[in-house]
Amino acid sequence: xxxxxxxxxxxxxxxxxxxxxxxxxxxxxxxxxxxxxxxxxxxxxxxxxxxxxxxxxxxxxxxxxxxxxxxxxxxxxxxxxxxxxxxxxxxxxxxxxxxxxxxxxxxxxxxxxxxxxxxxxxxxxxxxxxxxxxxxxxxxxxxxxxxxxxxxxxxxxxxxxxxx
Numbered sequence: 001x002x003x004x005x006x007x008x009x010x011x012x013x014x015x016x017x018x019x020x021x022x023x024x025x026x027x028x029x030x031x032x033x034x035x036x037x038x039x040x041x042x043x044x045x046x047x048x049x050x051x052x053x054x055x056x057x058x059x060x061x062x063x064x065x066x067x068x069x070x071x072x073x074x075x076x077x078x079x080x081x082x083x084x085x086x087x088x089x090x091x092x093x094x095x096x097x098x099x100x101x102x103x104x105x106x107x108x109x110x111x112x113x114x115x116x117x118x119x120x121x122x123x124x125x126x127x128x129x130x131x132x133x134x135x136x137x138x139x140x141x142x143x144x145x146x147x148x149x150x151x152x153x154x155x156x157x158x159x160x161x162x163x164x
Contacts (some may be wrong), residue, residue, distance in 0.1 A: 018030045054101055055084065074108065 037045030065073040074080045118126040
């Protein structure tokens with residue numbers, strides 16, 4: 001994502017600068033998509049462009065994960081496409097859908113991001129904590145993990161119901 005952000009900054013970061021070939025090419029793609037959306041929707045497509053562009057980039061980058069040996073793309077499991085379909089089919093405003101998509105990605109990748117950030121900050125403590133968790137899971141087996149997930153799920157349901 002950092003590479004993509006850098007590419008977009010190079011292409012569009014200086015609005016007053018002379019338009020380059022990359023910016024012109026990306027504008028052609030975006031305007032073509034907007035024109036097709038206008039024909040399909042019968043209304044202004046620009047409120048939907050950020051959401052659809054984010055979905056497109058997420059799906060492309062997620063599916064590219066299959067290129068690397070041992071990596072499983074997140075779209076290979078039913079949970080990810082189902083969550084994305086629910087966000088899009090919710091019928092809420094495009095800005096709320098975009099926010100939900102961002103939150104979904106943050107939560108979905110948190111299991112990877114949090115340990116990586118912890119390794120950067122305190123590698124020895126993180127290694128010890130993750131080793132203890134690994135040992136606990138191996139000792140308890142699948143029933144222990146299932147019980148832990150039931151407890152975590154009950155807590156989350158309780159927190160959600162208390163917010164109503």
